[in-house]
Amino acid sequence: MPTPWKSSLSSSPWKRLLPLGLLLPWVACGDSEPTAPDPGPNALPCDVKDVLARRCAQCHASPPTSGAPAPLLSRADLQKGSSLYPGTTWGERSVARMKDSGAPMPPTSEPSLTHEERDLIEHWVQAGMPAGSCGALPSGQVATSCGSGSFWTDSAQTSATMAPGLACRDCHLRLAPDRAYFFMGTVFPSFHEKDACNAPPPADARVEILDSAGRVQLTLTPNAAGNFLSAGLQPAFALPYRARVTAQGRVREMNTLQRSGDCNTCHTEQGNHDAPGRIVWP
Numbered sequence: 001m002p003t004p005w006k007s008s009l010s011s012s013p014w015k016r017l018l019p020l021g022l023l024l025p026w027v028a029c030g031d032s033e034p035t036a037p038d039p040g041p042n043a044l045p046c047d048v049k050d051v052l053a054r055r056c057a058q059c060h061a062s063p064p065t066s067g068a069p070a071p072l073l074s075r076a077d078l079q080k081g082s083s084l085y086p087g088t089t090w091g092e093r094s095v096a097r098m099k100d101s102g103a104p105m106p107p108t109s110e111p112s113l114t115h116e117e118r119d120l121i122e123h124w125v126q127a128g129m130p131a132g133s134c135g136a137l138p139s140g141q142v143a144t145s146c147g148s149g150s151f152w153t154d155s156a157q158t159s160a161t162m163a164p165g166l167a168c169r170d171c172h173l174r175l176a177p178d179r180a181y182f183f184m185g186t187v188f189p190s191f192h193e194k195d196a197c198n199a200p201p202p203a204d205a206r207v208e209i210l211d212s213a214g215r216v217q218l219t220l221t222p223n224a225a226g227n228f229l230s231a232g233l234q235p236a237f238a239l240p241y242r243a244r245v246t247a248q249g250r251v252r253e254m255n256t257l258q259r260s261g262d263c264n265t266c267h268t269e270q271g272n273h274d275a276p277g278r279i280v281w282p
């Protein structure tokens with residue numbers, strides 16, 4: 001299976017965080033990144049497909065219009081040898097024409113490409129036009145969203161509102177062990193919210209930690225990002241525990257007894273270890 005093309009234009013918050021290094025160790029061993037589906041030999045990476053569709057396809061359609069010589073819609077179209085310049089592919093010619101200020105593509109009648117768009121196509125062609133995937137989710141996975149529309153993007157900002165949805169304690173044990181609080185997690189408005197999505201909760205939302213006898217041992221208040229954490233590095237009562245979220249007079253409860261307080265290791269975008277997805281306020 002060809003390596004899926006890693007893009008530079010992706011809107012995934014991961015990509016924006018990666019250069020800062022902080023999240024690299026987590027991403028490297030993280031198990032919540034979905035495995036890419038087999039793209040099939042002719043599939044374009046999503047961002048390459050997007051640029052071609054928005055900037056080239058109105059003329060380089062199938063059949064081509066406005067005097068354009070060939071369709072540029074699929075990976076095979078770009079891998080094919082040019083009928084005008086034997087020995088080069090349409091992909092290579094595309095890069096040449098995108099950079100040709102005297103006769104650019106798209107033509108000067110159209111808005112010109114941004115640097116990012118040009119670099120994206122050029123790097124992809126230089127990389128050998130690898131297959132990618134677009135849109136299709138691996139089987140068993142559901143689409144994710146971000147209800148607030150706002151993400152934690154500044155990975156230099158390490159505070160109680162950092163990294164909503166990520167496995168807090170797992171990372172703290174490695175990078176900030178003196179702050180690896182035992183109970184840490186995030187509450188969200190719905191089950192399949194994206195990593196790093198800020199989730200400002202209802203004002204009266206609380207996370208209650210109960211012991212195995214059902215007594216409330218800790219009450220935690222989620223902050224503006226939806227994150228909550230205990231003060232102690234170890235629980236002050238005997239494990240296992242149960243948990244529930246209350247808000248607006250309603251309750252959602254976890255009946256299963258747990259021993260790990262790193263809630264987001266199970267309450268991931270898709271849900272790990274049988275969890276339904278995120279911890280959701282009622």
Ligand code: HEC
Pocket residue numbers: 052055056057058059060066067068069072082084085090093094095097098103105106107109110113
């Ligand atoms: C408004 C219509 C239009 C759009 C949009 C357009 N093209 Fe073209 N393209 C043409 C026409 C007309 C020709 C033939 C005349 C020429 O070569 O200038 C052409 C020719 C080409 C050729 C073959 C000529 C050569 O020099 O090898 C390539 C490759 C090409 N376009 C790539 C692209 C790419 C890549 C995009 C988008 C980034 C794009 N074009 C957008 C109209 C368009």
Ligand code: HEC
Pocket residue numbers: 022023026158159160161162163164165166167168169171172175176179184185186227228229
């Ligand atoms: C990928 C690693 C990573 C993840 C994930 C992570 N953190 Fe952190 N966090 C850090 C590091 C590193 C520091 C300490 C920075 C320093 O030394 O000042 C920190 C510091 C903190 C602090 C202390 C701030 C202060 O001023 O002392 C809090 C509170 C905190 N994180 C909460 C969380 C919560 C809640 C989550 C999960 C929703 C989380 N973190 C997820 C790496 C992480």
Ligand code: HEC
Pocket residue numbers: 183184185207243244245252253254255256258260261262263264265266267272273274275276279280
């Ligand atoms: C080891 C995995 C795991 C950990 C860690 C975990 N959970 Fe859960 N959680 C589950 C599973 C599985 C379910 C679904 C079954 C159930 O409700 O007991 C669940 C369900 C829930 C529900 C109810 C879901 C619904 O139907 O609305 C809440 C609330 C919840 N968990 C909160 C928490 C909190 C708070 C923490 C951390 C203090 C936490 N969980 C830690 C696995 C986990």
